[in-house]
Amino acid sequence: xxxxxxxxxxxxxxxxxxxxxxAAAQQSYNLPTQDVxxxxxxxxxxxxxxxxxxPVSRVAVLFKAGSRYxxxxxxxxAHILRTSAGLGTKNASAFAITRTVQQAGGSLTAESGRExxxxxxxxARNNVDSSLEVLASVATQPSFKPWELADNLKRVxxxxxxxxxxxxxxxxxxxxxxxxxxxxxxxxxxxxxxxxLSQGLMTDFVASTHLAxxxxxxxxxxxxxxxxxxxxxxxxxxGDGVPAVxxxxxxxxxxxxxxxxxxxxxxxxxxxxxxSDAASLAVAQxxxxxxxxxxxxxxxxSVLAKAVASSGGLGSASAINVNYSDSGLFGYFIMADSASVxxxxxxxxxxxxxLKVTQADVAxxxxxxxxxxxxxxxxxxxxxxxxxxxxxxxxxxxNPSAAAAAIDGVTASSVQSAVSKVMGGKLSMGAIxxxxxxxxxxxx
Amino acid sequence: MLSYIGRSSQFAPALKGxxxxxxxxxRNVVPGAVDAAAPELVQKAPLALTxxxxxxxxPTGAVVAKAGLGATSQVRYAHxxxxxxxxxxxxxxxxxxxxxxxxxxxxxxxxxxxxxxGGGTVTGIYSAKxxxxxxxxxxxxxxxVLALAKIEIKLxxxxxxxxxxFKWRGKPLFVRHRTDEEVSTEGAVDMGSLRDPEHDSVRCKxxxxxxxxxxxxxxxxxxxxxxxxxxxxxxxxxxxxYDTAGRIRKGPAPLNLEIPEYSFPEDGLLIVx
Numbered sequence: 001x002x003x004x005x006x007x008x009x010x011x012x013x014x015x016x017x018x019x020x021x022x023a024a025a026q027q028s029y030n031l032p033t034q035d036v037x038x039x040x041x042x043x044x045x046x047x048x049x050x051x052x053x054x055p056v057s058r059v060a061v062l063f064k065a066g067s068r069y070x071x072x073x074x075x076x077x078a079h080i081l082r083t084s085a086g087l088g089t090k091n092a093s094a095f096a097i098t099r100t101v102q103q104a105g106g107s108l109t110a111e112s113g114r115e116x117x118x119x120x121x122x123x124a125r126n127n128v129d130s131s132l133e134v135l136a137s138v139a140t141q142p143s144f145k146p147w148e149l150a151d152n153l154k155r156v157x158x159x160x161x162x163x164x165x166x167x168x169x170x171x172x173x174x175x176x177x178x179x180x181x182x183x184x185x186x187x188x189x190x191x192x193x194x195x196x197l198s199q200g201l202m203t204d205f206v207a208s209t210h211l212a213x214x215x216x217x218x219x220x221x222x223x224x225x226x227x228x229x230x231x232x233x234x235x236x237x238x239g240d241g242v243p244a245v246x247x248x249x250x251x252x253x254x255x256x257x258x259x260x261x262x263x264x265x266x267x268x269x270x271x272x273x274x275x276s277d278a279a280s281l282a283v284a285q286x287x288x289x290x291x292x293x294x295x296x297x298x299x300x301x302s303v304l305a306k307a308v309a310s311s312g313g314l315g316s317a318s319a320i321n322v323n324y325s326d327s328g329l330f331g332y333f334i335m336a337d338s339a340s341v342x343x344x345x346x347x348x349x350x351x352x353x354x355l356k357v358t359q360a361d362v363a364x365x366x367x368x369x370x371x372x373x374x375x376x377x378x379x380x381x382x383x384x385x386x387x388x389x390x391x392x393x394x395x396x397x398x399n400p401s402a403a404a405a406a407i408d409g410v411t412a413s414s415v416q417s418a419v420s421k422v423m424g425g426k427l428s429m430g431a432i433x434x435x436x437x438x439x440x441x442x443x444x
Numbered sequence: 445m446l447s448y449i450g451r452s453s454q455f456a457p458a459l460k461g462x463x464x465x466x467x468x469x470x471r472n473v474v475p476g477a478v479d480a481a482a483p484e485l486v487q488k489a490p491l492a493l494t495x496x497x498x499x500x501x502x503p504t505g506a507v508v509a510k511a512g513l514g515a516t517s518q519v520r521y522a523h524x525x526x527x528x529x530x531x532x533x534x535x536x537x538x539x540x541x542x543x544x545x546x547x548x549x550x551x552x553x554x555x556x557x558x559x560x561x562g563g564g565t566v567t568g569i570y571s572a573k574x575x576x577x578x579x580x581x582x583x584x585x586x587x588x589v590l591a592l593a594k595i596e597i598k599l600x601x602x603x604x605x606x607x608x609x610f611k612w613r614g615k616p617l618f619v620r621h622r623t624d625e626e627v628s629t630e631g632a633v634d635m636g637s638l639r640d641p642e643h644d645s646v647r648c649k650x651x652x653x654x655x656x657x658x659x660x661x662x663x664x665x666x667x668x669x670x671x672x673x674x675x676x677x678x679x680x681x682x683x684x685x686y687d688t689a690g691r692i693r694k695g696p697a698p699l700n701l702e703i704p705e706y707s708f709p710e711d712g713l714l715i716v717x
Contacts, residue, residue: 083511098513109512154484159511161486166501187509261492291499299499308495316498322506335498385508 036387036397037224043238044213046391047231049224050383057128057221058380060120061139061234062388065209067185068114068324069242076189077205078112080149080197083156085110085119087148090141094148097134104131108138111385114174114183115244115324117209118388122381125221132230140210140236144202153194160188165432166335169263170320172253172430173329177267182246183324208241216391220384248327250426252441262341262433265320266349266444267331268422273323273393279369280418281321281330283410286368287361288319288332288352301364303351304332311347313340319352325393330422342437349444353423355416362412370404594717599653607669607677609658612716616658616666617704618677618690619714626675626688627651633687640700644689647703655706655716656690662697677701 036050067078086108087094101108106123119139123131171186178184189197217231248269271277289302299305304317315336322329332352336344377383377400390397398406429441492498532540538549585593595612597619602608607620630644631651648654658666658677665681672678673694674687684695691700706716 079509082509085511086513101513107512109510111508111510113506113508157484158486159509161484162489164489164501166503167507170503170507187507261498285504290504291502292496296496314493314495316495316502318499318502318504320504324506333502333504335492335502337493 036399038391038397039224039228040395041212041228041231045215045217045231045234045236046395047217047224047228048387048391048397049219049222049227050387051223052220052380052383054221054380055125056122056380057125057219058120058122058384059128059132059135059219059222059227059230060118060217060384060388061135062116062118062216062218062392063139063210064115064214064241064244064392065117065205066113066115067187068182068244068246069209070185070205071242074197074201074205075185076193077197077202078117078185079156079159079187079189080152080202081117081142081205082110082112083152083159084142084144084149084202085138087152088143088145089137090143092134092137097138100131100134106131108135110138112187114185114187116389116392118385120381120384120388128222129226136230136234140234142202142206144199146199149197149199149202150195156189156194160191163188165259165261165263166333168255169265169333169430169432172255172432173265173267173320173331173428174430176251176253176430177248177269177329177428178246178327179249179251182244183327184246207237210236211239211241212236213238214241214392216388218384218388218391220380220387244326248428250428250441252429252431254429254435254438255432256435257432259433260338262334262336262338262431262435262438264334264336264341264345264429264431264433264438265331266334266427266429266441267320267322267329268425268427270321270328270330270422271323271418272326272328275328277414277418277421278323278328279406279410280414281328281422282369283362283365283407284330284355284357284415284419285319285321286372287357287365287415288355289317291316291318303355304348307347307351308334308336308344311340311343313337313342313344313347315340315344317344317348329428330419331427338434338437341433342439345438345444352419355419357412357416357419359412362410362415365415366407366410369407373403373407374400376400594715597714597716599712599714607654609669612704617716618654618656618658618669618701620654620656620669620688622648622652622654622688624652630687630689630691633691639692639698642689642691642700647689647691647700649706650708653708653714654688654690655714656701656703659702660684660697661692661699661701662695667701 031053034051036048038046038048040046065078065081067076070077086097089097092100097108101121104123104127106121106127109120109122111118111120119135121128121131121135171188175184175186215231215234215236217227217234219227250268271281287303289299289304292299292305304319308315308317313336315334317332317334320329320331320333332348334341334344334348376386387397427441427444429444431438490497492501536549536553538544538553539546593613595610595617597610599619599621602619602621604621605623605626607618610617610619627644633644635641635643645651647656660667660679660681662679662682662684665679667677667679667684667686669677672685674685676688676690676693677686678684679686679695679697682696684697685693686697686701687693689700690703692698704716706714708714
């Protein structure tokens with residue numbers, strides 16, 4: 001049978017009806033809140049878990065296998081890897097995996113960014129143990145059968161066709177900022193590589209990136225010791241694998257397609273995770289504005305929203321702040337009607353370049369940054385992702401309170417100097433739409 | 445122009461484009477490129493044309509993509525290549541025009557349908573009845589049995605005063621060629637004295653011929669011809685006397701001898717049954 005979990009017991013209906021017939025007992029539970037526990041294994045893997053008493057347990061296995069670790073022959077391997085999660089592995093077929101996970105009431109997701117790939121499994125608390133082996137085989141032993149890869153191409157093509165202009169603009173920005181290697185690689189497979197990523201290339205990519213020293217295993221709602229022994233049982237190789245390459249350059253990538261709405265992303269070299277400027281730039285991002293907090297809100301307190309409003313153009317702008325392990329991006333993103341995009345860009349750029357930070361601004365920005373950090377842990381999925389990325393990229397975990405404490409140390413002068421440093425350096429641009437009115441980077 | 449080409453040297457083809465309008469034998473048209481595969485059909489995302497919708501699409505951090513079992517793009521296959529066949533050959537002419545009102549032709553169409561169905565039903569019922577009755581009647585007596593049910597007798601062979609016995613339907617049949625005195629004697633018998641009063645003319649269609657079943661009405665024995673006190677038949681079992689008209693005169697029998705159905709289709713021919 002495809003799944004051992006599938007057989008219902010004969011008495012299941014009797015038991016359920018029996019429980020339903022009993023009156024609900026009045027009981028209250030007082031469960032203590034616990035802290036995140038982090039363990040580093042001798043192989044280099046980091047295990048972190050938090051018992052949050054949620055009915056849904058989440059376990060994720062992360063590897064440093066994002067798009068930055070692709071080389072020229074296997075460009076787009078991370079995208080194929082992400083979409084092939086759930087296809088046949090060395091000890092389970094795609095059907096068996098799907099059936100087992102679905103019958104246990106879970107969901108199996110693969111997520112990848114520029115630096116990481118995360119295989120996560122959400123499951124009802126009782127069923128986690130029986131389905132963890134599925135996660136292990138999906139994460140560490142994919143088999144990339146050629147016919148499955150060929151069938152998967154259709155899905156990849158549909159995903160490529162479904163990208164919206166904002167995503168494309170950000171990909172262009174990264175390609176311009178980090179050039180053609182490392183962080184400049186897109187998280188989507190380029191068109192010319194469709195069909196060329198064979199079983200051999202994919203297996204090599206996995207073999208060179210899915211190693212113990214590049215692994216993190218995180219869990220929410222699971223027992224820490226159990227998770228540690230699970231991480232030890234994952235059969236991953238040792239070694240260092242593909243090194244991280246690339247650093248910030250500058251450039252601009254512009255794609256003209258005559259659309260009615262133009263997206264422009266402009267950024268300079270930002271802060272890496274853990275650098276001294278990271279907190280200041282996070283506050284600066286909040287001061288500049290990340291979009292209205294309420295539906296159809298005017299976002300009146302944001303510098304960028306005021307700039308767009310005063311420009312007379314039709315558009316919206318938000319500040320971009322991205323931190324990678326060795327570099328980052330800080331800048332702004334504009335989405336505007338193609339007729340008025342020139343006005344909007346000029347207004348927004350001058351607002352950012354001539355930003356004068358007041359104490360009131362900083363206080364507001366700090367509050368919003370701390371709120372954003374805390375609210376990110378409200379959703380179990382986001383909390384797991386945050387825990388996983390911290391464990392993977394920094395090796396430790398700073399809970400929201402600690403991160404909020406780092407924000408407290410930010411002053412107006414630190415924000416001002418961080419922003420001036422970014423905007424004073426070389427800028428990069430990624431733009432897509434009707435670009436006749438969009439100035440080049442050196443004309444900004 | 446010469447200097448332009450001269451300076452460009454090997455880049456001249458790249459600096460200008462040529463399109464051939466009409467081919468001839470000297471310069472053939474270059475074969476075209478292969479048709480690229482059709483792009484994937486996806487539902488286009490709605491355009492963001494207001495600042496509010498644009499604000500929803502302004503990213504602020506890193507791009508991360510998710511894929512999973514039931515956690516990613518939803519693919520719906522709209523089968524636009526399925527052709528619905530054209531059924532015009534089967535449709536009524538009244539409804540083929542898409543602009544015609546269906547209500548106007550409805551009475552005609554329904555009348556036609558009802559007549560067809562009604563007529564067909566009646567015909568069907570008749571046919572069914574005929575078929576069923578054919579099958580049911582096949583269970584009745586077959587032709588050879590029916591053939592045995594009639595007997596044809598040549599009357600010239602029977603002399604006067606003689607009673608001949610035939611086997612008919614498993615029973616003895618007496619055919620008696622009566623003499624004139626027997627006829628007049630039987631005609632003069634008083635009805636009141638008979639146990640089962642029947643006049644002779646009633647019993648015999650032709651007075652000269654008597655056709656009776658030779659089964660005594662008492663208990664079923666076969667009477668003997670030309671015996672008994674009345675010159676007719678005498679049953680030896682219990683002593684019933686019948687006269688030349690087959691009527692019971694003396695003895696235990698209650699009724700006269702049974703007269704079967706008979707006819708004289710021709711002179712000299714008797715058919716019984």
